[in-house]
Amino acid sequence: MxxxxxxxxxxxxxxxxxxxxxxxxxxxxxxxxxxxxxxxxxxxxxxxxxxxxxxxxxxxxxxxxxxxxxxxxxxxxxxxxxxxxxxxxxxxxxxxxxxxxxxxxxxxxxxxxxEGRGIGLYSKLDAYALQDQGLDTYDANLALGHGEDExxxxxxxxxxxxxxxxxxxxxxxxxxxxxxxxxxxxxxxxxxxxxxxxxxxxxxxxxxxxxxxxxxxxxxxAAVVRPAKTVAGRTPGHAEVLARVDALVPGLRARAEETEQLRRLPAETVQELHEAGVYRLLAPVSVGGYGLGAATYGETVRHLARACASTAWTAGHLAEHAWMLARWPRKVQEEVFNSGLMPLAAATSAPIGSATRVAGGYTVSGHWSFASGIMHARWALLAVQLDGVRLQALVPVAELELLDAWHTDGLRGTGSNDLRADSLFVPGYRVMEWERLTAPDNPGSLIHPDPLIHMPMATLLNLVAPAVALGAAEYAQELFRNQLLVPREKNGTAARQADAVLAQARYARTSGAVATAQLHWQAALSVLPTQPGSPDAMGEPQRAGFRLSLALSAEAAQDAVRLAVAGSGGSAHRLSHPLQRIQRDVGVVLNHPTLGTDPILEQAGRGLLGLGFTAASF
Missing domain, CATH: 3.40.50.10990 (GTP cyclohydrolase II)
Structure with a gap:
C-alpha cells in the first residue's frame, strides 16, 4: 500500500x-x-x-x-x-x-x-507468436511496429x-x-x-x-498454485492425507536449509501444500475443505515436522486459520472462499491493537507481532480492543504495513513478521467480537453442518506446537540412527559408531525419550471427541489431561533432540547439519505460550482435582 x-x-x-x-x-x-x-x-x-x-x-x-x-x-x-x-x-x-x-x-x-495494451486483438495474438520465439511482451510489440504500451x-x-x-x-x-x-x-x-x-x-x-x-x-x-487433487470429487480420508504429506517429505527436507535462509516458505513448498490439500484439512466441505477432525490435523503437522519444522508450523496455522474464517458470517465467507483455493490468512494477537467506531465500520491501529505465514497470506486476522471488549478484524494484507522483524535462531522459515496499521478503515462486517467467534454457536455453525465448526478454537491451536516438537524429534532420532549405522573409515579401518557401547546407550536413551513423547501425544489425541458437536465435548478432567499430555509430549521431544545432538559429535553443530536446525527450531517451539509449563501444570492440576479452571482459554 x-x-x-x-x-x-x-x-x-x-x-x-x-x-x-x-x-x-x-x-x-x-x-x-x-x-x-x-x-x-x-x-x-x-x-x-x-x-x-x-x-x-x-x-x-x-x-x-x-x-x-x-x-x-x-x-x-x-x-x-x-x-x-x-x-x-x-x-x-x-x-x-x-x-x-x-x-x-x-x-x-x-x-x-x-485490447493488447492498445494494439488490438489480432496484433496481440501476433505478439504472442513472437513471444513463443523468445521475445518478451514489450519487444514483441516493438517488433510489430507498435509501441510498448499504446x-x-x-x-x-x-x-x-x-x-x-x-x-x-x-x-x-x-x-x-x-x-x-x-x-x-x-x-x-x-x-x-x-x-x-x-x-x-x-x-x-x-x-x-x-x-x-x-x-x-x-x-x-508468489506461488504458482493449483487446486488440491481429488479422485472424482471424493474428499480424502485420514490415511490418504497422511500419505500425500509423507510423499512431500523428501522435497521438504531438501529445501529445509533454503527455507531457513529465505525466512519464509519457498514458492514450491507453498504450491505443494496447496496441491496436497493441507490447507483444506479443517475447513467445511461446503467451502471446498475436507472437514477432517483434529486428530488428522495434528498428525498432518507432525508428519510435516519430520521434514521441516518451519513448514509444519506455517502450514498448520494456515490450515487452522482457514477453519477460523469459516466461523464468520456468510458475507465474509462469500468474500474469502471465492477462488477455488483455500484462503491463506495469518492471525496475531500480540500485542492487542485498538479499534474506534466510525461510519460504516471501524478504524484499527496497532503493531502486531508473530504473524506466522504472513509472507504467503492474503488476509490477516488482527486482535483489537474497543471499550474493553476484544474484537477480531479481518484485513487484506495489502492494506497493512509489513515489517521485516522475524530474525530469530529457530523457526526462521515461518516468516512470522510484524504488521502495523494506523487508523486503517475496516468495514463493519469484517469485525467481530472474539467471544462470538470462539463460541460453539459461532455464526459459521449456523451455515455449515460440519461438527468440527463447534470445537473450541484453543483445542486446535494447542495441537500445533507439540505436533511440531514431536515430528522434529522423530526426524532427529532418524538422523541420529543413520549416523550411528554409517561405516566410517578411521586409521584405515571401517567402523560404525553403532558398535560402541556408549553410542548404543545414547541411542537407547534418545529412543526412550521419543517413545515417551509419542505416548503422551497419543494420550492427548485419545481424549479428542470424534464428533465434537456439543458446546463442550470435553469435560474439565479431559481438557486438563489433554493439555498436560501435550505439554509433557513436547518436553520429552525436546529432551530427545538434545540427546540426539549430544550423541552425534561436533559435526552436528555445523550449520549444514539438519540436527542443529532441529535443535534450534524445537527450542523456539517450547517457548510458545501454548507450552508454558507453569500455567499448564497449575490449570491441569486444578482440572484433575475438580477445582475448576481459573484461565478461560484453557
Missing amino acids: TAVVYSAAPLNDLRAATVRTRVSVPLRFADGYAASAEVMTFHGLTDGREHLLLGLGDWEQVLLDGARPPLVRLHSECMTGDVFGSERCDCGPQLREAVEAIASTGGFLLYLRQ RDYAAAVQMLCTLGATTVRLLTNNPDKAAQLAALGIAIEEQVPTGVHLSEANSRYLEAKRDRTGHTLELNR
Missing part, C-alpha cells in the same frame, strides 16, 4: 463527457462470486470508443461522504484472459479480484476497450470527472496508470497493489512487467 503517491496537475481542457445510459447488471463469476454493478456508458469520450464504467458497492455514498476516496481500477479489455481464461497474462484474475475489492469498499471499475487514459479521466471522482484510491501495480491520471488532473490519494496472480504460463510476462515498466510485483513471494 502506498499513500499519496501522485499529486494531480490542474484539470486540463478535456471536453466534458455525459452519461448516456445507466443500467443495473447482476454479475456472477465462474467461481460463484456475485455482485451488482451500475454499468454506465458515455457521450463525448475523447477517443470515440465504447468504454464502460461499473459502479460497485455503495459508490454513491462514498462520493457523498467524501471522507475516503472511491477505489478505482482501470482495466484494459483482454478477451483472451477475461473471457477465455488464458493464463498467458494475469488479466482475468485481476478483473475478478478488482470487482470484489471495489464492491467491498465502494468505487468504480473502468473497462477500457484497449494506452491513453484521457477517456478514463473524462468518465471519472463526469461522476465527480477527482480524487481516487487507485487499484494497480502499474506506475504509468497513476502517472497519466495525475498528469490529467486526477489526484491519487493512495495506490493499492493488486494481487500477484502467477502461473506457469505467465511468469515471463510478469517478470517483463516488473523489470521493463516498473510494475510493483513481488514475484518472489
